[in-house]
Amino acid sequence: MLDRAVMTTWEVPADTPLLAARGLGFRMRDQRLIEDIDLELRPGSRTVVMGANGAGKSLLLRLLHGLITPSEGRVEWRGRPLGRASRSEQAMVFQRPVMMRRSVGANLRFALAARGIRGAERARRETEAVHAARLDHLVKRPARVLSGGEQQRLAVARALACAPDLLFLDEPTASLDPASTHMIEEILRKAQRSGVTTLLVTHDIGQARRMGDDLIFLDRGRVAEAGPLSTILASPRSEAARAWLGGRLFLERANDETPADIQQKGSK
Numbered sequence: 001m002l003d004r005a006v007m008t009t010w011e012v013p014a015d016t017p018l019l020a021a022r023g024l025g026f027r028m029r030d031q032r033l034i035e036d037i038d039l040e041l042r043p044g045s046r047t048v049v050m051g052a053n054g055a056g057k058s059l060l061l062r063l064l065h066g067l068i069t070p071s072e073g074r075v076e077w078r079g080r081p082l083g084r085a086s087r088s089e090q091a092m093v094f095q096r097p098v099m100m101r102r103s104v105g106a107n108l109r110f111a112l113a114a115r116g117i118r119g120a121e122r123a124r125r126e127t128e129a130v131h132a133a134r135l136d137h138l139v140k141r142p143a144r145v146l147s148g149g150e151q152q153r154l155a156v157a158r159a160l161a162c163a164p165d166l167l168f169l170d171e172p173t174a175s176l177d178p179a180s181t182h183m184i185e186e187i188l189r190k191a192q193r194s195g196v197t198t199l200l201v202t203h204d205i206g207q208a209r210r211m212g213d214d215l216i217f218l219d220r221g222r223v224a225e226a227g228p229l230s231t232i233l234a235s236p237r238s239e240a241a242r243a244w245l246g247g248r249l250f251l252e253r254a255n256d257e258t259p260a261d262i263q264q265k266g267s268k
């Protein structure tokens with residue numbers, strides 16, 4: 001007979017994905033916005049989600065994080081249905097940081113307290129997060145008066161202070177300058193090195209290369225293709241990824257040109 005302790009403990013097989021979507025779909029009125037998505041995230045993996053505007057990237061992240069309820073299929077966390085408790089093992093950073101009308105330090109303390117972290121441990125994590133975000137000099141300032149880049153640094157550090165196993169990032173640097181983007185990528189890389197699994201939405205191919213190993217390419221709510229990021233970027237198989245990447249790479253090359261290059265071309 002099985003030992004009682006063994007029977008009541010949920011044993012997770014070693015190859016169970018951290019997060020999985022099984023036949024995931026989301027409908028709004030008659031529109032199928034997310035359709036038939038199957039994916040698995042391994043612990044410690046670094047996955048990027050790309051696709052044209054309106055492809056369903058944000059919706060997919062919200063479904064996977066349990067912020068909206070799927071119309072079809074399910075999300076599994078460590079092999080079990082995603083629930084409220086498991087969501088506290090995840091965190092999400094949005095394109096526009098969500099800050100409370102409180103100081104930088106109080107924003108951090110509130111998030112930590114909400115996860116049951118108090119006392120000396122809370123103080124330690126707060127100091128560490130403020131330092132990671134390079135906001136030591138602004139700790140008493142109301143968070144909402146910080147610049148966009150400072151707020152986003154705080155949002156990322158706040159999410160990581162809660163020690164999530166999985167961090168969702170929805171275009172976290174979309175409206176930031178290169179210096180702020182670099183700082184945020186540094187914070188994220190450190191977290192990735194320490195084993196935090198990341199699922200990052202970005203339109204920036206350079207950032208995708210720096211921050212990801214695997215790519216999920218969405219097209220009109222479906223996975224057009226998925227696999228190793230470098231392979232897909234080098235030779236996309238789907239028409240959707242080919243067309244989108246073609247446009248992005250053309251733009252990136254154009255952006256690399258100096259005004260003199262462009263003038264020279266124009267005079268030919």
Ligand SMILES: Nc1ncnc2c1ncn2[C@@H]1O[C@H](COP(=O)(O)OP(=O)(O)OP(=O)(O)O)[C@@H](O)[C@H]1O
Pocket residue numbers: 028033051052053054055056057058059060
């Ligand atoms: N609450 C909603 N009600 C109706 N339609 C919605 C809702 N939320 C999203 N959509 C639609 O679902 C589609 C996917 O939206 P989503 O925001 O996920 O796209 P995205 O890939 O993140 O786009 P972007 O790159 O522009 O941020 C869009 O056509 C959008 O208009």
